[in-house]
Amino acid sequence: MADLFGFRPSNALGALVYKGAATGFLINKAFLSLDKNTYIPPSPPIINSSKILRHEKQERFMSTIKKGIDLSHFQGDIDFKKVFEAGIEYAFIKTTEGATVQDNKYTTYRTDARAVGIKTGAYHYFRALSSSPEAQRDNIVSTLTAADFDASTEFFAIDAELEGNEKATPDEMADNLHKLLTLLDNEKILNSKKPFIYCDNNFWMNHILGEKYAFxxxxxxxxxxxxxxxxxxxxxxxxxxxxxxxQHSNKGRIAGIEVDVDLNWVRT
Known part of the structure; x- marks a missing residue:
């Protein structure tokens, strides 16, 4: 609608009509005439409440989380000072896989990250069939013990994924994962702290009989x-x-790391 005398009429007033030579608003069947000195305030701005709510939700979210990354030897050499300066507060580092594998960067990454003030955690890549839960427990405990892992300040997680576990049935995945977690519940190195379970929803729903145990x-x-x-x-x-x-991205780019890295939000 065109401006009237330099002002845009408010839709809240009623319908703009023309009556002979007069111009005005029709309100409840009554004609309100206007002259050139009549001031009509502009319409109030339309407030998008959904955007405000999303903004407030985001602010609340950001106030309760910290930035983290997870690492393995695939990330190569890392300048942890630059990583810390980029705002990363947590680093979760692969320590073991199955019954026999130890990641050759675990000790170096952990030492260097802690030296600049980054909080650390460790994770084990779970193998449902190729390694028994008992053998995996032994690999985890011996590696964490050698590194002087401190459960009072560090996280530990079991990484459950499809790769390497394609032949395991959902029952076998659930049984052996639960067995490993139960074995770790009794290990002093974890100081009675429950390990985290890493997974994605599709894998969990299709390849692990999750309702079988209190995961x-x-x-x-x-x-x-x-x-x-x-x-x-x-x-x-x-x-x-x-x-x-x-873990919200697998394509993160962080100063101090030359390749892509997984990015995480950590609730505190």
Whole structure:
């Protein structure tokens, strides 16, 4: 609608009509005439309440989380001072896999990260069939003990993924994962702290019989990339629990690391 005498009429006043030579508003069938001295205030701005709510939600979210990364030897040499200066506060480092593998960068990464003030954690890549839960427990405990792992300040997680576990049935995945977690519950090196379970929702729902055990007793590290909110597996959702760590990207670029790195939000 064109401006009237330099002002844009407010739609709240009523319909703009023309009556002979007069111009005015028709309000409840009554004609209100206007002259050139009549001031009509501009319409108030339309406030997008959904955007405000999203902004407030984002602010609350950002006030309760910290930035983290997870690493393995694939990241090569790392300048942890630059990583810390980039705002990274947590680094989760691969320590072991199956019964016999130790990541050759674990000790170096852990030492260098802690030296600049980055909090550290460790994770074990779970093998459902090629290694027994007992043998994996032994590999984890001996490696963490040699590194002087401190459960009072460090996280530990079991990484459950499809790669390397393609032949395991959902029952076998659930049974052997639960067995390993139960074995670790009794290990002094973890100081009675429950390990995190790392997984993505699709893998968990299709390849692990999650309802067979109370996996929700363990904190969830969920992988769900490039989404505004992660999908939490039913094992945690039905128990009224959410994620503790969210791996939100596998294509992060961080100063001090020359290749892509996984990015995480850590709830504190």
């Amino acid at each position: 929700s007793e363990y904190p969830l590290w969920i992988a769900n990339w490039d989404v505004s909110e992660p999908k939490v597996p039913a094992s945690w959702e039905v128990a009224g629990k959410s994620w503790s760590i969210w």
